[in-house]
Amino acid sequence: MALVLNDDEVMLADATRGLLDRAAPVSAFRALRDSGDALRYSPELLAALAENGLVAPNIAEEDGGVGMGAAAVAVIVEQAAHNLAAAPLISAAMAAELIGWLGSPGQREALLSAIMTGELVVACALEEAGRHNPAKVETSFDNKVLTGRKTAVIDGVGAGRMLVSAANSDRVGLYLVDPAVDGCIVEAIAAVDGRNLATVRLDGAPAEALGGDDADEAISAAIDLGRALLAAELLGLADHAFDMTVSYLKERKQFDRIIGTYQALQHRAARLYARLDLARSVVLKALRALDEKSDETSLLASLAKCVMTELARDVLVEAVQMHGGIGVTDEFDLGLYFKRVRVSGDLLGDDRFHAERLAQEKWGL
Amino acid sequence: MSDSEAFRAETRVWLEANCPLGARNLPNAPENSVWGGRNPHWPSGDQKLWLERMAERGWTVPEWPKEFGGGGLDKHEAAVLAQEMARIGAHSPLASLGIWMLGPALLEFGTDKQKRKYLPDIAKGKVRWAQGYSEPGAGSDLAGVQTRGELVDGKWVVNGQKIWTTYGDKCDMIFALVRTEPDVPKHQGISFLLLDMDQDGITTRPIELINGDAHFCETFFDNAVTDQANIVGERGQGWTVAKFLLGHERAMIGQASGAGMGKPLEEVAKGTLGVDGLRAEPALRQEIVDNLLGSWVMQIAMERMRDQARAHAMNPHTPSVLKLTGTELNYARTELVGALNGIETLTMGDGDTRRWLSAPANCIAGGSNEIQLNILAKRALELPEQK
Ligand SMILES: Cc1cc2nc3c(=O)[nH]c(=O)nc-3n(C[C@H](O)[C@H](O)[C@H](O)COP(=O)(O)OP(=O)(O)OC[C@H]3O[C@@H](n4cnc5c(N)ncnc54)[C@H](O)[C@@H]3O)c2cc1C
Numbered sequence: 001m002a003l004v005l006n007d008d009e010v011m012l013a014d015a016t017r018g019l020l021d022r023a024a025p026v027s028a029f030r031a032l033r034d035s036g037d038a039l040r041y042s043p044e045l046l047a048a049l050a051e052n053g054l055v056a057p058n059i060a061e062e063d064g065g066v067g068m069g070a071a072a073v074a075v076i077v078e079q080a081a082h083n084l085a086a087a088p089l090i091s092a093a094m095a096a097e098l099i100g101w102l103g104s105p106g107q108r109e110a111l112l113s114a115i116m117t118g119e120l121v122v123a124c125a126l127e128e129a130g131r132h133n134p135a136k137v138e139t140s141f142d143n144k145v146l147t148g149r150k151t152a153v154i155d156g157v158g159a160g161r162m163l164v165s166a167a168n169s170d171r172v173g174l175y176l177v178d179p180a181v182d183g184c185i186v187e188a189i190a191a192v193d194g195r196n197l198a199t200v201r202l203d204g205a206p207a208e209a210l211g212g213d214d215a216d217e218a219i220s221a222a223i224d225l226g227r228a229l230l231a232a233e234l235l236g237l238a239d240h241a242f243d244m245t246v247s248y249l250k251e252r253k254q255f256d257r258i259i260g261t262y263q264a265l266q267h268r269a270a271r272l273y274a275r276l277d278l279a280r281s282v283v284l285k286a287l288r289a290l291d292e293k294s295d296e297t298s299l300l301a302s303l304a305k306c307v308m309t310e311l312a313r314d315v316l317v318e319a320v321q322m323h324g325g326i327g328v329t330d331e332f333d334l335g336l337y338f339k340r341v342r343v344s345g346d347l348l349g350d351d352r353f354h355a356e357r358l359a360q361e362k363w364g365l
Numbered sequence: 366m367s368d369s370e371a372f373r374a375e376t377r378v379w380l381e382a383n384c385p386l387g388a389r390n391l392p393n394a395p396e397n398s399v400w401g402g403r404n405p406h407w408p409s410g411d412q413k414l415w416l417e418r419m420a421e422r423g424w425t426v427p428e429w430p431k432e433f434g435g436g437g438l439d440k441h442e443a444a445v446l447a448q449e450m451a452r453i454g455a456h457s458p459l460a461s462l463g464i465w466m467l468g469p470a471l472l473e474f475g476t477d478k479q480k481r482k483y484l485p486d487i488a489k490g491k492v493r494w495a496q497g498y499s500e501p502g503a504g505s506d507l508a509g510v511q512t513r514g515e516l517v518d519g520k521w522v523v524n525g526q527k528i529w530t531t532y533g534d535k536c537d538m539i540f541a542l543v544r545t546e547p548d549v550p551k552h553q554g555i556s557f558l559l560l561d562m563d564q565d566g567i568t569t570r571p572i573e574l575i576n577g578d579a580h581f582c583e584t585f586f587d588n589a590v591t592d593q594a595n596i597v598g599e600r601g602q603g604w605t606v607a608k609f610l611l612g613h614e615r616a617m618i619g620q621a622s623g624a625g626m627g628k629p630l631e632e633v634a635k636g637t638l639g640v641d642g643l644r645a646e647p648a649l650r651q652e653i654v655d656n657l658l659g660s661w662v663m664q665i666a667m668e669r670m671r672d673q674a675r676a677h678a679m680n681p682h683t684p685s686v687l688k689l690t691g692t693e694l695n696y697a698r699t700e701l702v703g704a705l706n707g708i709e710t711l712t713m714g715d716g717d718t719r720r721w722l723s724a725p726a727n728c729i730a731g732g733s734n735e736i737q738l739n740i741l742a743k744r745a746l747e748l749p750e751q752k
Contacts, residue, residue, distance in 0.1 A: 003665070003672045004676045246746050246748070250747075250749065257751065260748040260749055266746075270741035271689075273682075273686075273746060278663070278666045278686065279662070281668070281669035282662055282666075306658065358658065364640065365643060
């Protein structure tokens, strides 16, 4: 498919934006953060999004879903990022991908429609290292119980179910666990950006397998999807912070001049504009590849995550700098984006991780 | 079979039968370019034949209308043709400022008579055009051109000097920005004139560049003349034509730079230091990886630009983005190739070294990269100018 949003995607973006501007302004996220609420997302917002078909639209039609692709999910995630809308969208899409790929008919029926309606949050516990390392799977599945420790579990706090990757006799499988069972302890990571993140200690927690013993391919695909969606989130965050900055450059005066007339600042802003323009193509390319199941999907998802992590970081550093003192105050919204960009950037691999992966796997260096 | 599949199949057969082997898989190097003109230089007989065959079908300019020597293809067919040419490694048959710059401007602003007179010769490669924009005192501030034009007895009489005229000494005709209305604000007093260079009133003097080529010239106009009809657009409206043409020039420089010349960087690295050698030099490896990442991003951005053009949804600022990014990446790549090749290749006889010495020019030509940043700040971001 062409690297241009089609009419349906444009309509989806507008509809999502409209809903979020009403139901989830940035002030709502700030209030939630300040309340110290443990869930860190809003069940009401989740319900409202679900009612409009905006939660896990990648669930296939035969499973009762809307059957849209990764690109559609990304359109929603990108819009949500603009408002810092507090809803478990990425975790839902990744869980849907894994369950759709591996689940038995019974598991699919029990889980997918509940995810779609927002009644059930299923978190994916795939990570074990503080710094992203998908190869590390030391958690074990033995005698129908899980033992090990997972981290960086997105939307893990309060999740109704968890999908845990673990080593069985000789492969890596995926296991469904109810976090309420004995032997499963979920603890919040108080992440700076106010996102729901958790560690999970598994100490003989009973679990059932999703699919057979070998879930490698499905896990990789879910990680690719997660990376591309995080790239879309970073794009929304960076766009938003950049627009705030360009507006500020047009209004703030110093030395009797609008600061946006200073060429030193103009050129820095123009360079960021150029990089955002290029990065937009890369994110869309990765999403189209996911939907077309291209051979290069995984590398393109890495490229998108790589480019957007670095760019969003640079945009936010510049944005704060160009706002001067106000930029580093908690009262001003920019700081919320500054923190979110950091955490989204590190999840599922930062730019250095992906650059190294591409160096080896794409270019053989 | 859909129309498009049928077109692809026919094109494939025709190209197989008509593209001579000597016009395939040529390194993308200056010495392999065919520029045509009244005194053409042919790198090989095969390339001459290839140009003639392509020109006959109008496929040197696939999207121009047939009546003006083009192929009359739509954007989709043109993309298919490009893909099929790439598939067999067919070299582009004709390099030409006429095709890249003047042609699009004539199609947009020219009279019917001008289009009939000039476009077919551009398409066939029979006339080679030069670009007479820059002057010693008017580079980035191009609207400051001082070369004068006066209408005398139905002819324009032109006096002044241009500089940096690419291949000025080898060209047949020149399109020039000339001040015809001296008493109005600078952007409103310029006309876009077409002049034959084969006249006593125009002389050129080559300027040697750091890459050893002398491909630019100073061009002097000393009572040069051209017919009154050889003006594109209205009198005093030349700046509009000039800006339109610069948009095409930028996109072209950006794409050409982004596509890169010579071997892919990772191949150079493997063939010189090798993978282990490179891992022992993490700083160098990092720069190489950054450059490869940037080039991959450029490729995808160019793909999107083509898709956007097809969907009539172009971002008008993308040419500046590609020009800025493509030329910087290209400079960095040529520099890295030199670092990998080692000191014995740092000679004027080495192709990679000459490519490195050519690369800075692209950051300057077509509006310097600083000017692209100014354009983006003003047009894309609408940042205010200092009063
Ligand atoms: C390979 C090549 C081919 C060319 N071919 C042709 C040709 O065929 N025909 C033709 O007419 N011209 C041609 N040119 C000329 C080219 O368009 C000019 O060199 C270019 O526009 C810059 O002008 P200048 O050289 O006078 O530099 P200047 O304008 O003097 O610029 C000097 C420096 O100042 C910077 N600068 C200038 N103004 C500003 C500003 N407002 N803000 C910030 N920085 C600024 C520039 O970016 C540059 O770094 C060619 C140039 C090259 C390198």
